[in-house]
Amino acid sequence: MSSTASKPDVVVLDYGSGNVRSAVRALERAGADVELTADLRRAMDADGLVVPGVGAFAAVARALREVHGDRAVERRLAGGRPVLGICVGLQVMFEASTEPGAGDAEGLGEWPGTAERLPAPVVPHMGWSTVEAPAGSVLFEGIADERFYFVHSYGVQRWEMVDTTGGRMTPPLVTWAEHGAPFVAAVENGPLSATQFHPEKSGDAGAELLRNWVRSLRSA
Amino acid sequence: MRVIPCLDVDAGRVVKGVNFAGLRDAGDPVELARRYDAEGADELTFLDVTASSDARETTYEIVSRTAEQVFIPLTVGGGVRTVADVGRLLRAGADKVGVNTAAIARPELIAEIADRYGSQVLVLSVDARRVQPGAPATASGFEVTTHGGRRGTGLDAVEWAVRAAELGAGEVLLNSMDADGTKAGYDLELLGLVRNVVSVPLIASGGAGALEHFEPAVAAGADAVLAASVFHFRELTIGQVKDAVRAGGHPVR
Numbered sequence: 025m026s027s028t029a030s031k032p033d034v035v036v037l038d039y040g041s042g043n044v045r046s047a048v049r050a051l052e053r054a055g056a057d058v059e060l061t062a063d064l065r066r067a068m069d070a071d072g073l074v075v076p077g078v079g080a081f082a083a084v085a086r087a088l089r090e091v092h093g094d095r096a097v098e099r100r101l102a103g104g105r106p107v108l109g110i111c112v113g114l115q116v117m118f119e120a121s122t123e124p125g126a127g128d129a130e131g132l133g134e135w136p137g138t139a140e141r142l143p144a145p146v147v148p149h150m151g152w153s154t155v156e157a158p159a160g161s162v163l164f165e166g167i168a169d170e171r172f173y174f175v176h177s178y179g180v181q182r183w184e185m186v187d188t189t190g191g192r193m194t195p196p197l198v199t200w201a202e203h204g205a206p207f208v209a210a211v212e213n214g215p216l217s218a219t220q221f222h223p224e225k226s227g228d229a230g231a232e233l234l235r236n237w238v239r240s241l242r243s244a
Numbered sequence: 245m246r247v248i249p250c251l252d253v254d255a256g257r258v259v260k261g262v263n264f265a266g267l268r269d270a271g272d273p274v275e276l277a278r279r280y281d282a283e284g285a286d287e288l289t290f291l292d293v294t295a296s297s298d299a300r301e302t303t304y305e306i307v308s309r310t311a312e313q314v315f316i317p318l319t320v321g322g323g324v325r326t327v328a329d330v331g332r333l334l335r336a337g338a339d340k341v342g343v344n345t346a347a348i349a350r351p352e353l354i355a356e357i358a359d360r361y362g363s364q365v366l367v368l369s370v371d372a373r374r375v376q377p378g379a380p381a382t383a384s385g386f387e388v389t390t391h392g393g394r395r396g397t398g399l400d401a402v403e404w405a406v407r408a409a410e411l412g413a414g415e416v417l418l419n420s421m422d423a424d425g426t427k428a429g430y431d432l433e434l435l436g437l438v439r440n441v442v443s444v445p446l447i448a449s450g451g452a453g454a455l456e457h458f459e460p461a462v463a464a465g466a467d468a469v470l471a472a473s474v475f476h477f478r479e480l481t482i483g484q485v486k487d488a489v490r491a492g493g494h495p496v497r
Binding site: 043045046049050053078079080083145146147148150151152171173175176177222224225226227228230231 | 245246281286308311312313315316317334335336337338339360361362363364365414415443444445446467468497
């Protein structure tokens with residue numbers, strides 16, 4: 025065990041989402057010093073910021089803005105400081121959702137694209153699914169063949185980001201899963217990462233993914 | 245496909261018996277939860293059978309101790325009556341909450357919970373049985389019961405599952421009161437009837453007694469299989485059940 029002083033500190037943004045206790049504990053287990061808070065200063069200063077999210081897209085987007093979580097995310101990303109979105113915390117990094125009631129709710133728009141209802145006979149997609157992680161993934165290092173726990177009815181089914189920098193941009197790493205159609209299971213894009221599944225509920229595989237993320241904070 | 249062990253918890257202790265070697269305290273739900281997690285359970289369900297409301301504080305404490313140590317989804321049901329009850333359980337560390345009798349009395353409760361916390365937290369638990377001779381018929385031949393199957397409601401079990409999903413239940417736990425305790429297998433007829441008309445995930449419950457009972461439930465449309473005593477008494481392990489279901493060609497973790 026490393027000393028407390030050398031542990032990366034992580035803020036789990038507390039904005040009235042459902043069960044966040046598990047995320048806090050899982051991140052602690054992954055080697056971080058974790059604080060659950062909505063304090064903007066702390067959210068901006070921490071080595072890593074986690075944006076959890078359960079429930080409806082519109083409710084999450086609204087609650088996130090109420091605590092100025094959008095500003096915390098923007099400023100951190102502008103400074104190259106890591107942010108990890110989980111579940112609806114992934115979806116709100118995109119522009120929008122077709123979920124009923126989400127019509128006037130904007131996502132943070134860090135990535136182009138829309139969460140749409142999964143075209144499967146049984147929805148929500150609830151359970152442990154495999155993923156297709158690209159080569160070079162940091163999050164999935166050593167666990168690319170594992171299953172992760174998903175609970176969602178909507179998913180981003182098209183990755184629409186195009187490189188307008190003439191190849192100077194480091195291409196984002198997009199991990200896919202499938203339920204009725206392929207959807208984005210995770211994105212690693214510079215300082216911004218996100219997973220549609222719940223790593224904090226995905227047993228040992230999820231713990232390893234969080235360890236991979238927490239480890240990356242040191243070098244960020 | 246998910247395998248879900250279910251623990252009945254009364255005032256913080258596991259009841260209905262657990263008999264498996266290697267546990268320091270077989271009555272401690274947290275220790276059992278850890279054990280099932282280590283054995284590959286996909287989720288865990290606690291059914292709170294605590295009668296007195298005073299003892300409910302103990303339930304919240306058990307839920308938080310479990311959530312601190314077990315990193316798979318945890319559903320807690322039993323005695324949930326209000327949106328505030330759901331909030332407390334989620335804050336304690338539950339991922340999903342089971343609702344049963346209170347929703348029969350007041351179906352709007354389902355919509356209220358779904359609006360506040362999302363459908364994915366809400367498991368509607370249905371205790372269904374075949375309509376008994378002399379009782380008023382239902383369209384499906386199955387009715388919803390309360391009081392552990394002792395009291396019929398006259399409500400059609402299949403129609404109730406459909407209505408609950410429309411109101412916002414994210415999942416249906418279908419417990420066959422005819423099969424419950426028989427160890428003769430899940431009620432495949434009931435499962436099939438509900439599967440045909442409900443598109444949210446379906447958990448089969450009641451009747452699991454042998455390895456060959458699980459795959460047919462999945463084939464009949466169950467997205468998850470729940471069992472209690474076969475696991476508690478080590479008649480079957482989670483791994484054996486998964487192997488049996490996997491052999492039927494269903495994806496298993």
